[in-house]
Amino acid sequence: MADFVARGSPAAPITPVVMSGGAGSRLWPVSRAAKPKQLHALTGDRTLLRRTVDRFAHAPDLFGAPIVVCGAAHEALVRAQFAGDPEPPRLILEPVGRNTAACAAVAAYWVAGSEGPDRLILLAPADHLVASPRAFAEAVRRAVPAAEAGDLVSLGVRPTHPETGYGYIRLGEPRGEVFEAARFVEKPDRETAERYLAHGGYLWNGGYFLFRADRMILEMERLAPEIFARAREAVDRGRPIDGGGLALDPAAFAAAPSDSIDYAVMEKAGRIAVAPLDAGWSDVGSWSSVWENARRDEGGNAVVGDVLTIDAHGCFIRSEGPMVAVAGARDLIVVATPDAVLVAPRQEAQKVKDIVARLLAMKRVELL
């Protein structure tokens, strides 16, 4: 793995591991099992995965060669994202999805073996937007000393509204440029979220984690031994693939329990820190959020594709299929693909998951 060492030079202490295994069903009908959210350009012309990987190039002194962990079924689509790049990211292929804890275990174990046990890893979701890559890098940079000293550092986003769809991290005492994490809290109800917002001492759990590979391995062996054992097996029995990556062993990885890294490790581990992230973050978790992050015309409409609007205001309209004409509408989401069309008021964007659930119940798998 000589090319590895060259790429992950000591001058760039962090190996970014991009988790690209999500389904993104709240962005149906564009996001589908065969081509999930992160493989689409939702704002601008690059896909979320491509933007995530490109983000690291803004701080080459900080970030070494990235790894992308994705479903084996998406290998070709993911590779196509980086066709022509002199150094495309290495891929780790998951035969099935097993949530973020197993992904973190695989990353920690593989990077420890190939780049050294004290190598820093930044676990990063593939499907978020970060407006300022520079501010993002600076937030990570401030977290490096704590991570090098052995903390598991979570990046925490300053809440802008009482969001009930995210976990929160209660800030503890400041320690250098980061804070102790007093507590991880699950998705709150509305009232609790409002209290957190007013309180000011709670940050959103953005899903980014910086840690030394050996420290994560240690915590996983202690807190999630079954997940870690299966992940290790899946790496050890894995098959090398083009570009210096790895296809995980299907039987071993499938046997790993499915759990989130937050729940399996971060909420229970010792020495958890939080580094505030103020970089224009969005998880683009709904079409409403895509609208918020999109360029809008003077009528407040964001349109993508073959779209005609007449007297429309505050609408998000996107087509990658039939021509879409919207007349006289306010605050509407209209998303069209060749085989499915979604229409919902912007304020009801979260109902998309009910649609997806219904389609699943109806066994309309061709639409999922």
Added chain:
Amino acid sequence: MADFVARGSPAAPITPVVMSGGAGSRLWPVSRAAKPKQLHALTGDRTLLRRTVDRFAHAPDLFGAPIVVCGAAHEALVRAQFAGDPEPPRLILEPVGRNTAACAAVAAYWVAGSEGPDRLILLAPADHLVASPRAFAEAVRRAVPAAEAGDLVSLGVRPTHPETGYGYIRLGEPRGEVFEAARFVEKPDRETAERYLAHGGYLWNGGYFLFRADRMILEMERLAPEIFARAREAVDRGRPIDGGGLALDPAAFAAAPSDSIDYAVMEKAGRIAVAPLDAGWSDVGSWSSVWENARRDEGGNAVVGDVLTIDAHGCFIRSEGPMVAVAGARDLIVVATPDAVLVAPRQEAQKVKDIVARLLAMKRVELL
């Protein structure tokens, strides 16, 4: 033309002439140049044209064999409507559309020549709905004596709301079972329409006209001589087609001025009568009107095709293309075809014509 006489027996004094030349652009994107409104099933499972022709079968003592006047380009689609019928309607094919005056002139001249000059003709739009064919026939039956005596009789619909999209007929003195028409009035503004509604002496001009062929010929020679001359030429130089119909001569018919029968004749002719029509009439002139005439579920939604609704109310949703999912919406129109999708609030249904105008300006002819 022996089969003619057999079908148009004296016992059934009226030859229905169904005008199927309209574009129905307010029902875009379903209604297209290549397959306009009347060739679609908008409510129920029969097309509007088929329902119009079937309506006459409810009163075989009144209506003889019908004629359908349609665009030559639609011949195959129109014939397909009546495939397998023992006596499909005869067709008159228009090489181009020239509005209803030329259509009426052709019908009057051709029927006068083939079925006799005193034959009664009922001009009927192909794209309206009539809930009660029986009440329709009775309204026409009441108009027969006046028409036989030489009146041009218009069927007038009792207004239910201050519609600004129709012409009105001011009722004059009663004469037998009909009324004199005091005046034809063009589409009024809102205020005028409200005055008409309150007044009670105004009926909507429904677009149905009953008259003796020779009387219409006489009025046209007087009031619209150029239209009549070209129509006569188009018939005389026409080409017989399968089923006892006629393809009008292209050059002659194209030279006919384009005008409505209302404007060219009815508003100016002598001896105009009105027969009230109370039969559940609708011109299905917009998607909002289709919704009103459709069967609706308990949420007030009318859905056709591959549609999924979650918490939707008062919506009209139709797909003959992609699957359409609507969540959390109120009073919305969503119409999808394989290449175009329309979304508009139900109250804005009339904006569809602006969309069509815009598409025309953009030369998006493939969508028209």
